[in-house]
Amino acid sequence: MNKRAPEKMRFAALATDVVLCTVLDEKLKVLLMQIDLPPHYKNTWALPGSLIRPNETAIDTAKRLLADKAKIDPKHAYLEQLYTFSRIDRDPRNRVVSVAYLGLIPGSRAAIYERSWPKNMKWCDIEKIPSLAYDHTDMARTAVERLKSKIAYTNIAFGMMPEQFTLTELQELYEAILNKELDKRNFRRKVIDIGLIETVKNKITGVAHRPALLYRFKSKKSQIIDVL
C-alpha cells in the first residue's frame, strides 16, 4: 500500500489551485495572490495553488492552501472539486496537472481575513480580474460559471452566508452572484417556502430603521433544490 509508483510512470507533477469566492460590498470577488517566478511570471497575479503532497488528497491540499496562504480556517469555507486542468503546456516550466477547487466563504469573514493579508494578496472583483498566470484565467471563469449555475438549483449559496443573516442580506448575495435584481416579496416567499432556513429569536439592532429578523440555516448539507 502507498508505495510510490515506479519512476517511469511519473512524468507530471500534481497540483491543486483554489478559486476562493466571496461576496463583499455586494460584488462577487475572487482571492488572488501575486507570484514572482521569473522568467515567466514576474509579480503576476494568480490563484493560490500548491503541489499536492504525498500524504495528501487533492482536497487536503485545497484546505492547506486556505490555511497556509490566506490564514483562513478551512472549517469556515465550503470547498468542491471544480475541474482538472491537464493541458500539456499549462505551466511553461514543467508538466503539471492541476485539480482545481471552487471555494466559498462568507463575506463577513472574508473582510476580517483580508486585514491579516500582505500586499500581494487581495479580493478581486470578478469584473476586474487581470490577466492571470498559467491557465488560471480559465479556472476563474470556470468557477464563476459553476457558481452562477449552481446557485439557481442548489443551496450552495449557504457557504457564503454568516451564521445569522437577514433576508435582505441573503437576497443581496443572490443579486451579486447572478448580477440582476430580484423581487423582494417573491424572493422571501421562495426561500421561506423551501424550508431550509429558520428565524432566530433575535433581531438586528442599532440600525436607523425597522430592525430585521435574523435567520439561520437549519442544515448546511448540500442539497438540490429549486431556489430561483
Place this chain on the structure above:
Amino acid sequence: MNKRAPEKMRFAALATDVVLCTVLDEKLKVLLMQIDLPPHYKNTWALPGSLIRPNETAIDTAKRLLADKAKIDPKHAYLEQLYTFSRIDRDPRNRVVSVAYLGLIPGSRAAIYERSWPKNMKWCDIEKIPSLAYDHTDMARTAVERLKSKIAYTNIAFGMMPEQFTLTELQELYEAILNKELDKRNFRRKVIDIGLIETVKNKITGVAHRPALLYRFKSKKSQIIDVL
C-alpha cells in the same frame, strides 16, 4: 516548455478511467473489462483505464482508451470530465490519481462494437454491476448520478442516440436512464418545442405497424435546456 517536473515533485502517477455508458435493450449499461493483476486483482471487473502519457492530456487518454481497448472510434462517443479521484490508497500498489471521464455512445453502435470484443469485456447492466477493482464502483456510481441529473436539464442524451431516430426511441432512452415511464404526448410536445431536433424526410420501414417519422439533431453542441 514541456520539460518534465523535477523528480522530487513527482510522487504519484496520473491515470484516466472511463465510465462509458449506453442504453441497450432499454437498460442503462456500462462498459466493464476484466483485469488480471495478482495479487490484488485476479480476474476482477474494472472500468477501462490507463496511465496518462507524457504527450497526452486527460481527454486524449480517454479517447485512446476507447480506441485501443474497446475498438470504439472516439468520434462516435461523447466524453466529459467526471471527477478526479485522489484517495491515497485507491490503488493498493502505487499512488495513482485518476481523472475519470463519463462517456456516452448510441446503443445501436454499442451493439455492433460488442461483437468484436473478447470475453473479458462487456456491457453490464448498471443494476448488476459486480464489485469492481480500485475505487471504480464509486466512479461508476458518480457517473450514473451525473448522467441522471444532467439528462433533465441538458441535451446530453444526444450523445446516446444514433444519427436518425424515432421519437419513441428517444423516449425509451430517457425512460431507461431515469428509470421511470414518461407520458408520450407530453414528451413529444416538449422535445419538439425545444427545437433541437428536426424531421428527416424518411420514415422507418419494415415494421408491422404504422411507420414512425425519423428525426435528427439539428446540432450536437452541448446546451443547457429544460428537457423534462
Place this chain on the structure above:
DNA sequence: GCAAAAGTGTTCAGGGTACACCCATGT
C-alpha cells in the same frame, strides 16, 4: 380485418412573476 405502435388536444392545478403600501426603529 386484426395486431401493433404512431400520432394527436384539452383540461386543470401549481408555481413564477409583477406590482405598492404600511411598519418599526433611530435620530
Place this chain on the structure above:
DNA sequence: ACATGGGTGTACCCTGAACACTTTTGC
C-alpha cells in the same frame, strides 16, 4: 416628524401533468 429599510398579499399567466382515441402499416 422624518428618513430608512423591513415586511406583507393578490391577480395573472404559463408550464407541467394527467388522460383516450384515431391512424397507418404488415401480415
